[in-house]
Amino acid sequence: MSEVADTYEQFLDHVRQLSYVGDAGGLLRWDQQVMMPDGGTPARTKQQSALSTLQHDLLTDDELAGYLDDLEEASLDPDQQAVVREVRREHERARKVPRDLVERISEATSEALPVWEQAREEDDFETYAPVLEELVELRREYAEAIDPDRDPYEVLFEEFEPYLGLDTAERVLERLRDELVPLIDDIASSDVTQPRPFEGTYDVEAQEALVRDALDVVGFDWDRGRLDTSAHPFTSGTQFDARITTRFDPEKPLDSLSSTIHEFGHASYALGLPDDEYGTPLGEARDLTVHESQSRLWENHVARSQPFWEHILPTVEEYLGVEASPADAYGAANRVYDDNLIRVEADELTYHMHIVLRFEIERDLISGDLDVQDVPQVWNDKMEEYLGIRPETDAEGCLQDIHWTNGTFGYFPTYSLGSVLAAQLYDAADEAIGPIEADIREGEFDALYDWMTENVHSHGKRYRTGDLVEEATGEPYNADHFIDYVTEKYGALYDL
Amino acid sequence: MSEVADTYEQFLDHVRQLSYVGDAGGLLRWDQQVMMPDGGTPARTKQQSALSTLQHDLLTDDELAGYLDDLEEASLDPDQQAVVREVRREHERARKVPRDLVERISEATSEALPVWEQAREEDDFETYAPVLEELVELRREYAEAIDPDRDPYEVLFEEFEPYLGLDTAERVLERLRDELVPLIDDIASSDVTQPRPFEGTYDVEAQEALVRDALDVVGFDWDRGRLDTSAHPFTSGTQFDARITTRFDPEKPLDSLSSTIHEFGHASYALGLPDDEYGTPLGEARDLTVHESQSRLWENHVARSQPFWEHILPTVEEYLGVEASPADAYGAANRVYDDNLIRVEADELTYHMHIVLRFEIERDLISGDLDVQDVPQVWNDKMEEYLGIRPETDAEGCLQDIHWTNGTFGYFPTYSLGSVLAAQLYDAADEAIGPIEADIREGEFDALYDWMTENVHSHGKRYRTGDLVEEATGEPYNADHFIDYVTEKYGALYDL
Numbered sequence: 006m007s008e009v010a011d012t013y014e015q016f017l018d019h020v021r022q023l024s025y026v027g028d029a030g031g032l033l034r035w036d037q038q039v040m041m042p043d044g045g046t047p048a049r050t051k052q053q054s055a056l057s058t059l060q061h062d063l064l065t066d067d068e069l070a071g072y073l074d075d076l077e078e079a080s081l082d083p084d085q086q087a088v089v090r091e092v093r094r095e096h097e098r099a100r101k102v103p104r105d106l107v108e109r110i111s112e113a114t115s116e117a118l119p120v121w122e123q124a125r126e127e128d129d130f131e132t133y134a135p136v137l138e139e140l141v142e143l144r145r146e147y148a149e150a151i152d153p154d155r156d157p158y159e160v161l162f163e164e165f166e167p168y169l170g171l172d173t174a175e176r177v178l179e180r181l182r183d184e185l186v187p188l189i190d191d192i193a194s195s196d197v198t199q200p201r202p203f204e205g206t207y208d209v210e211a212q213e214a215l216v217r218d219a220l221d222v223v224g225f226d227w228d229r230g231r232l233d234t235s236a237h238p239f240t241s242g243t244q245f246d247a248r249i250t251t252r253f254d255p256e257k258p259l260d261s262l263s264s265t266i267h268e269f270g271h272a273s274y275a276l277g278l279p280d281d282e283y284g285t286p287l288g289e290a291r292d293l294t295v296h297e298s299q300s301r302l303w304e305n306h307v308a309r310s311q312p313f314w315e316h317i318l319p320t321v322e323e324y325l326g327v328e329a330s331p332a333d334a335y336g337a338a339n340r341v342y343d344d345n346l347i348r349v350e351a352d353e354l355t356y357h358m359h360i361v362l363r364f365e366i367e368r369d370l371i372s373g374d375l376d377v378q379d380v381p382q383v384w385n386d387k388m389e390e391y392l393g394i395r396p397e398t399d400a401e402g403c404l405q406d407i408h409w410t411n412g413t414f415g416y417f418p419t420y421s422l423g424s425v426l427a428a429q430l431y432d433a434a435d436e437a438i439g440p441i442e443a444d445i446r447e448g449e450f451d452a453l454y455d456w457m458t459e460n461v462h463s464h465g466k467r468y469r470t471g472d473l474v475e476e477a478t479g480e481p482y483n484a485d486h487f488i489d490y491v492t493e494k495y496g497a498l499y500d501l
Numbered sequence: 502m503s504e505v506a507d508t509y510e511q512f513l514d515h516v517r518q519l520s521y522v523g524d525a526g527g528l529l530r531w532d533q534q535v536m537m538p539d540g541g542t543p544a545r546t547k548q549q550s551a552l553s554t555l556q557h558d559l560l561t562d563d564e565l566a567g568y569l570d571d572l573e574e575a576s577l578d579p580d581q582q583a584v585v586r587e588v589r590r591e592h593e594r595a596r597k598v599p600r601d602l603v604e605r606i607s608e609a610t611s612e613a614l615p616v617w618e619q620a621r622e623e624d625d626f627e628t629y630a631p632v633l634e635e636l637v638e639l640r641r642e643y644a645e646a647i648d649p650d651r652d653p654y655e656v657l658f659e660e661f662e663p664y665l666g667l668d669t670a671e672r673v674l675e676r677l678r679d680e681l682v683p684l685i686d687d688i689a690s691s692d693v694t695q696p697r698p699f700e701g702t703y704d705v706e707a708q709e710a711l712v713r714d715a716l717d718v719v720g721f722d723w724d725r726g727r728l729d730t731s732a733h734p735f736t737s738g739t740q741f742d743a744r745i746t747t748r749f750d751p752e753k754p755l756d757s758l759s760s761t762i763h764e765f766g767h768a769s770y771a772l773g774l775p776d777d778e779y780g781t782p783l784g785e786a787r788d789l790t791v792h793e794s795q796s797r798l799w800e801n802h803v804a805r806s807q808p809f810w811e812h813i814l815p816t817v818e819e820y821l822g823v824e825a826s827p828a829d830a831y832g833a834a835n836r837v838y839d840d841n842l843i844r845v846e847a848d849e850l851t852y853h854m855h856i857v858l859r860f861e862i863e864r865d866l867i868s869g870d871l872d873v874q875d876v877p878q879v880w881n882d883k884m885e886e887y888l889g890i891r892p893e894t895d896a897e898g899c900l901q902d903i904h905w906t907n908g909t910f911g912y913f914p915t916y917s918l919g920s921v922l923a924a925q926l927y928d929a930a931d932e933a934i935g936p937i938e939a940d941i942r943e944g945e946f947d948a949l950y951d952w953m954t955e956n957v958h959s960h961g962k963r964y965r966t967g968d969l970v971e972e973a974t975g976e977p978y979n980a981d982h983f984i985d986y987v988t989e990k991y992g993a994l995y996d997l
Contacts, residue, residue: 025551028544029525032532040536044725045742048524048779055521059555229540246541283544 009079016072020092021284023063028243030056035241035248039233054111061107064099084287084467091286091466094167102150110143114412121410128400130381138377140412141370148371158371162415165293166422168469169482174418177425177484178364181357184488186391188495189355192341193393195499199340202329209253215324216251216265219317223303223450225249225269229276238264240271240300244283247275258325259338260350263304270303271296273454277462286466291473293416295461297423298430305353305424306431306490307453311335312446339498344394346401354491357424358391363406363417371414426474428487430461433478505575512568516588517780519559524739526552531737531744535729550607557603560595580783580963587782587962590663598646606639610908617906624896626877633905634873637866640910644867654867658911661789662918664965665978670860670914673921673980678857680984682887684991685851688837689889691995695836698825705749711820712747712761715813719799719946721745721765725772734760736767736796740779743771754821755834756846759800766799767792769950773958782962787969789912791957793919794926801849801920802927802986803949807831808942835994840890842897850987853920854887859902859913867910922970924983926957929974 030053037049063069073096076089117136124133148157159171166174217232225232230242235250242248249268253261274290282288290296307313314335322328329337341352348359366383369375375383384403389395396402408416434456435441441453460477467473474482495501526549533545559565569592572585613632620629644653655667662670713728721728726738731746738744745764749757770786778784786792803809810831818824825833837848844855862879865871871879880899885891892898904912930952931937937949956973963969970978991997 021547022551022554025548026555029529029548029552032529032548033525036528036532040727042724042726042742044722045739047776048739048741051517051780052521052525052528055518056525058518059522226540228538230538231536243541243544245544246538280543284547 009076009081012072012075012079013081013085016069016076016092017088017285019063019069019072020088020286023060024284024289026056026060026063030060031241038235038237038239039248039250050115061099061104064096069096070100087467088286098151098164101152102147106143106146106150110147110412113139113143114410117410117412121404121407125400125404128398128404130399130404133404134377134380137380137409140409141377141414144412144414145371156372158368158415161371162418165416165419166470167292168471169294169422170471173482174364174422178357178361178418178421180484180488181421181425182361182391185354185357185491188492188501189341189358189392191501192354192495192499193343195501197499199336199498200329200333201340202327202333202337203258203325205327206255207258207325209255211324211326212253212255212258212261215258215321216261218320218324219262219266219308220249220269222317222320222448223266223269223307224454225272226276230272232265238268240268240275242272242275244276244278244280244288247272258321262321263308263338266308267300267304270300273303273457274299274462277454277458278465279463282465288465291461291464291466291468291470293419294422294426294470295473297419298426299423299457299461301424302427302431302457306427307445307450309335309338309353310442310445312442314338315446316448336498339494341495341499346388346394346396347405353424354495355392357421360417360421362387362391363408364421366403367409367414367417425484425487426482428490429474429478429480429483429485430457431490432486433460505572505577508568508571508575509577509581512565512572512588513584513781515559515565515568516584516782519556520780520785522552522556522559526556527737534731534733534735535744535746546611557595557600560592565592566596583963584782594647594660597648598643602639602642602646606643606908609635609639610906613906613908617900617903621896621900624894624900626895626900629900630873633876636905636908637873637910640908641867652868654864654911657867658914661912661915662966663788664967665790665918669978670918674853674857674860674914674917676980676984677853677917677921678887681850681853681987684988684997685837685854685888687997688850688991688995689839691997693995695832695994696825696829697833697836698823698829699754699821699833701823702751703754703821705751707820707822708749708751708754708757711754711817712757714816714820715758715762715804716745716765718813718816718944719762719765719803720950721768722772726768728761734764736764736771738768738771740772740774740776740784743768754817758817759804759834762804763796763800766796769799769953770795770958773950773954774961775959778961784961787957787960787962787964787966789915790918790922790966791969793915794922795919795953795957797920797923798927798953802923803941803946805831805834805849806938806941808938810834811942812944832994835990837991837995842884842890842892843901849920850991851888853917856913856917858883858887859904860917862899863905863910863913921980921983922978924986925970925974925976925979925981926953927986928982929956 033049033053033056037045041049069092073089073093076085077093081089113136117140120136121133124130144161145157148155148160151160156171162171162174220232229244229246231248233248233250234252236252238249238251240247240249249265249272251261251265251268274296278288278290280288308317311331315331318329318331318334321334339353341354342350345351345355348356348363351359362384365387366375366380370377370380380403381399384399385395388402408414431441434453438452438456444450444452461473464473464476468476471482529545529549529552533541537545565588569585569589572581573589577585609632613636616632617629620626640657641653644651644656647656652667658667658670709730716723716728725740725742727744729744729746730748732748734745734747736743736745745761745768747757747761747764770792774784774786776784804813807827811827814825814827814830817830835849837850838846841847841851844852844859847855858880861883862871862876866873866876876899877895880895881891884898904910927937930949934948934952940946940948957969960969960972964972967978
């Protein structure tokens with residue numbers, strides 16, 4: 006082996022170790038949310054912290070720094086260059102943040118959780134305010150440690166979407182606001198109301214059997230995955246073992262169905278990553294925008310489409326014991342709520358106004374243009390402006406999400422950026438292998454699944470986000486497809 | 502803080518990290534056997550190997566060596582001395598074994614597993630023989646690396662029981678052979694046969710409900726534990742989260758019951774370890790003899806006792822839908838099989854002859870007094886000598902256990918050493934808080950549980966095994982209690 010090849014192999018071994026420890030930590034978190042008895046918390050916290058420390062040491066140590074320096078001087082093929090680029094990025098960010106600050110953030114978020122839980126329960130923003138203040142301050146410090154010369158919110162945003170650029174995110178979110186607010190207004194004034202054939206109470210076991218059948222229908226690989234229940238649905242795992250969770254509300258059978266298919270989309274991304282690159286950036290997902298594009302594509306473009314309802318309806322009717330026409334079921338699955346205050350319960354359209362609102366608030370919080378104490382007022386004003394409804398409590402307003410309490414700022418935009426990308430990818434796939442609707446009507450999902458694997462999943466982190474999108478769709482990342490999609494879909498549904 | 506106190510705290514932090522990583526690895530193994538989809542194996546193997554490497558590095562590194570050297574010069578209290586003693590022991594053993602040898606053993610056992618599985622399925626010892634030969638050779642090399650001047654089998658045995666001494670094990674196993682062979686003979690010639698009121702086929706769900714109820718009865722803390730199913734029952738976890746597995750055979754409802762209570766005993770040990778010593782040797786179980794004493798105590802002394810059957814019978818009858826007298830149920834739970842070739846299906850009495858046989862064979866394999874190719878012959882001869890039956894196939898003979906294929910030699914004796922200790926501990930507890938039988942009849946297990954926690958569990962690894970036994974029972978470790986117990990119990994059952 007040449008000297009460079011030898012160094013690259015040693016470097017890759019180091020990177021793989023780091024990644025394996027990370028995945029072990031992922032299993033500990035999955036277990037904590039799905040399997041662990043309550044009493045296990047103190048031990049689990051310590052186990053996770055030990056793995057985080059080891060992971061941080063492996064990511065920041067001088068050995069890795071040496072490999073990176075050597076390899077950046079060397080002549081590498083494009084895949085190797087991509088691996089070095091991605092590891093360098095993570096390495097630099099981690100090295101710049103003092104360990105003391107990492108620990109203070111970890112402690113602050115641990116302490117914040119029960120305060121937030123109680124504040125939300127008691128609708129008491131005052132108690133929560135100093136906690137939020139501290140978290141904002143700590144994250145500003147964090148961003149400054151990584152790059153003191155840039156907008157701290159931009160630095161934070163890049164933790165979740167490293168390459169698309171905050172300017173792109175701002176442009177897209179502004180466009181969503183400008184186009185969706187009038188569309189939502191039109192829907193609110195429309196004479197059409199969507200039917201509600203699935204009102205009532207449904208057995209949780211029947212719902213579970215239904216979503217398992219639905220996962221069979223879309224092609225979930227049970228040899229490489231599981232479905233369980235947890236308080237908040239999520240997906241976790243690797244290309245060898247991708248695990249979905251869901252939850253069941255007796256009165257909302259469509260929620261568990263769409264949430265399960267959403268998580269299936271995330272799992273499809275994990276399972277489509279190349280097996281032989283497991284442990285390297287080429288075997289890892291390209292961050293949150295692309296991840297969310299996969300979940301939204303399956304949740305909305307597939308499982309909220311008319312042909313899907315034509316295909317799945319007999320199964321739904323069988324398990325839930327109700328009858329509906331495909332058109333009614335499709336309408337019910339796409340009803341736009343005029344009174345929903347809660348992001349995670351929002352429909353496909355108003356959802357984005359929840360995101361725009363959070364984005365605008367967290368950006369101004371981090372920049373200092375907005376004081377923590379003014380958050381409830383601004384939140385409620387924006388809800389009124391964007392959705393025509395005003396929360397009566399902060400519990401249903403600015404206290405509803407866990408993200409800030411987790412110390413997470415800059416994450417929210419990726420939900421909308423992913424939806425936007427889903428529409429662009431769907432159209433590109435439709436061009437290549439369509440009409441996809443005909444396949445969906447037949448319950449044939451292989452071609453769509455395979456196209457996504459070939460054009461998105463199989464690349465791992467080979468390309469930066471924008472390049473991946475261009476490679477896959479032939480055009481730069483843009484919101485046109487999404488705007489066209491919702492305009493056409495909701496225009497038809499609401500006679501606009 | 503004094504300098505010594507400071508060093509001790511840093512040392513303890515290091516030890517805790519090591520322990521937390523070990524427990525994370527334990528969860529990965531639990532998940533693999535209980536939850537993981539089959540496809541997850543390649544990734545899990547790599548994750549586990551990464552954690553093992555990190556654990557080995559933490560155990561053998563110079564930082565820990567430095568702490569140990571400093572602390573052995575310092576003036577420490579007895580608990581601190583115990584912690585240093587235990588960590589020193591592990592550190593020395595791990596440092597003496599070359600990493601290359603550890604990897605060769607790991608590879609050889611991975612490769613051995615499918616060979617053994619196929620050999621067992623096809624009753625083909627010839628194919629398995631070279632694999633066993635290599636494993637024996639590697640373990641000899643391993644023992645020699647740790648201590649070239651001592652009997653290699655003794656060195657291997659100390660991996661599982663570090664302090665009781667191989668001479669004690671040999672003496673106890675010889676005594677078991679000498680006393681149990683005639684007792685088993687007497688039972689075989691007795692006119693008494695035990696009734697079989699639970700012959701038939703029983704719903705697995707009913708069996709699961711029964712064992713969950715039984716765990717409630719003995720006081721399993723569901724806030725700090727779980728029950729699941731796996732191919733081979735085992736217990737895993739910590740004082741905060743101890744997990745039991747069991748398995749169900751429709752035709753053997755008593756097996757799942759006694760196996761679950763056996764694992765409950767293991768879990769009771771884990772759960773009885775002190776919370777505030779989690780991560781240090783004072784918060785860890787005192788190896789396999791003591792662990793097995795707890796499982797055997799609950800399995801045999803409690804759940805195979807007459808008063809237990811008086812208490813549990815209505816529950817058993819309810820779930821299984823059969824009726825029996827307490828005496829018949831007790832008899833059935835203690836039937837001595839005259840035709841059983843399989844260790845894991847053996848009764849309380851013949852079980853030990855299966856162990857004696859394996860002990861004698863593996864000791865001679867390691868010493869070189871027995872050639873691998875002669876194992877089937879010797880196995881079958883000993884089965885005939887000790888139990889009066891001869892396997893017709895090696896699948897039912899020397900190929901039945903996974904231990905050697907796992908590269909494990911010296912483990913088997915701890916099964917019997919633990920049973921012997923169970924009887925000694927039961928008598929000591931009975932002296933202190935008895936009559937325990939009266940409690941059992943009432944379904945009251947707290948006093949027994951608490952006595953074990955106070956006298957055994959709460960000490961962790963504070964005392965060497967023999968000292969722990971003396972502290973708890975007031976006398977040295979010995980087999981008298983066990984011999985008395987089985988002589989009396991089976992004398993009564995079989996009219997001897």
